[in-house]
Amino acid sequence: MSARLPEFTWDALEKVGALAAGHPDGVINLSIGTPVDPVPEVIQAALAAGADAPGYPLTAGTPRLRRAITDWVARTCRTPDREFGVLPTIGSKELVAWLPTLLGLGPGDVVAVPRICYPTYEDGARLAGAETVRADSLTALGPDNRVRLIWVNSPSNPTGQVLPATHLRKVVDWARERGAVVASDECYLPLGWTAEPVSALAPEVTGGSYAGVLAVHSLSKRSNLAGYRAGFVAGDPALVAELLKVRKHAGMIVPAPVQAAMVAALDDERHAAAQRERYARRREVLREAFAGAGFEIEQSDGGLYLWVTSGEDCWATVEWLARRGILAAPGAFYGPAGERHVRVALTESDEKIAAVPSRLA
Ligand SMILES: Cc1ncc(COP(=O)(O)O)c(C=O)c1O
Helix, strand or coil: CHHHCCCCHHHHHHHHHHHHHCCCCCCEEECCCCCCCCCCHHHHHHHHHCCCCCCCCCCCCCHHHHHHHHHHHHHHCCCCCCCCEEEEECCCHHHHHHHHHHCCCCCCCEEEECCCCCCHHHHHHHHHCCEEEECCCHHHHCCCCCEEEEEEECCCCCCCCCCCHHHHHHHHHHHHHHCCEEEEECCCCCCECCCCCCCCCCHHHHCCCCCCEEEEEECCCCCCCCCCCCEEEEECHHHHHHHHHHHHHHCCCCCHHHHHHHHHHHHCCHHHHHHHHHHHHHHHHHHHHHHHCCCEEECCCECCEEEEECCCCHHHHHHHHHCCCEEEEEHHHHCHHHCCCEEEECCCCHHHHHHHHHHHC
């Protein structure tokens, strides 16, 4: 099976990682966007309180968790009702990687992904034996009626692009006409900076029906829970019910203590607002530092990254940064169209972020 998949993205960064690690003041790692701030106390307490869990958890999630997800989606995605289905997932990456398989896609089917995107969309298609096409517009996608699944991701990893509701609406209409599913990866939805991200479950996108639409969410970035593996999917009740049926058989169950922790995380907006503020401050420092060093900062309207270019090949830029002890992700990781950009994550400590301007000076 692994022969279907490319080299694991981050393994390719090892050599240049060693160069950055050789900096006398240590590496500042802006490559993988892994949270570095503490898990909020309220969530840690809920995890500990849920530790006595000898029985099997529910794949569908506890009633309490299902209510917390529903409440959160209703207020954050601005749904006019609560008629959408919900299902917890073991982080969102596993759902992204297995969604084509869970939906029964296979050889002959096509999964559409953004031109520059999170690599797991394509990995998921490969795991199912389906084909991938990269397209940012419906015109570029053409009349291909083999398309069964379309991924959108706003705010985007890696570009930070925020898609307007009008664009999402066109994608949903196009997919409905062809019986395809729209999967909207919204794991950065709470992180809009210079544009307001819109959920694919918002009424201006769905037109009042959730048919054919799934929104994929994650608590990894909002709540510093990457280590817990906590995500969920919400949307078309029939599709969510189908995913639940398959996942029950496959043992894709979120552990009970994590389900309890997710309730605490979803019910509390205070810690999420504080974390968002931290990222906003770090973003400003990095934005000024990179712009001051002559980089162009493109898109980057939301999400956890700056998408920057110095006009040269991404690997040359990554090496230039590594010589200054800064590790960034080459844009080529996200598709051939990313070859001249690098992705700069906002996920380092305040102290390390504060050291970036002098290293770039
Ligand atoms: C666009 C996107 N989707 C999904 C994920 C997976 O996140 P997790 O599995 O931690 O929920 C990531 C992680 O960085 C991401 O960038």
